[in-house]
Amino acid sequence: MxxxxxxxxxxxxxxxxxxxxxxxxxxxxxxxxxxxxxxxxxxxxxxxxxxxxxxxxxxxxxxxxxxxxxxxxxxxxxxxxxxxxxxxxxxxxxxxxxxxxxQINLPASSVYVKLRHSSKVVYFTHMLFFFTWSAIKSFQNVNGMDAFVIVTSMTVITSLLIIAHKDDKSYNRIYNAFFG
Known part of the structure; x- marks a missing residue:
């Protein structure tokens, strides 16, 4: 299907x-x-x-x-x-x-848990950043390397900030509300 x-x-x-x-x-x-x-x-x-x-x-x-x-x-x-x-x-x-x-077997590490959370944040925010970028460009010529670089940068920065503050009480509520 x-x-x-x-x-x-x-x-x-x-x-x-x-x-x-x-x-x-x-x-x-x-x-x-x-x-x-x-x-x-x-x-x-x-x-x-x-x-x-x-x-x-x-x-x-x-x-x-x-x-x-x-x-x-x-x-x-x-x-x-x-x-x-x-x-x-x-x-x-x-x-x-x-x-x-x-097929690559990697040794267990706590970094992988953080990367998994980071990928979840990137997945759920990339279209929000793309929409914002498109709105800034008046929805004209929005596909291209500039959009890729901006959206990728913003999603990675957002995920790093959220993961870095995930254990803070106020950020924890935000993280759980948006990313479960």
């Missing part, structure tokens, strides 16, 4: 990106731009399913082959002109890079 939603999201994004000049897609493009902007909302669900699949299945793999496929997908995504293929290549890249990474 989530893979189907990923494909639908990729198709909507591709139509919005590549098909905006084709009369057949004009209604779909207008509808998408007025409601969901693009299909990224649906594509995110596909990544959750991929993560669940990797976590559940014990897969045999060749690390060198996975890294080679990931590299080929990254290079191809800059060459291929059609965005729907690029979305598929990104999906394969994530799979090929994530599978060997989860």
């Amino acid at each position: 989530s893979l189907a939603l990923f494909v639908i999201g990729a198709a909507v994004s591709a139509i919005v990106l590549d098909g905006s000049n084709i009369a057949t897609f004009s209604v779909v493009v207008r509808l998408a731009k007025q409601t969901i902007i693009n299909g990224r909302l649906f594509m995110g669900i596909g990544y959750f399913a991929l993560g669940m699949l990797i976590a559940e299945k014990k897969m045999r793999y060749n690390k060198n082959a996975l890294f080679a496929v990931a590299f080929e997908c990254i290079v191809s995504s800059y060459i291929v002109p059609y965005s729907i293929i690029v979305y598929a290549l990104r999906y394969i890249t994530v799979f090929c890079l994530f599978l060997p990474i989860i």
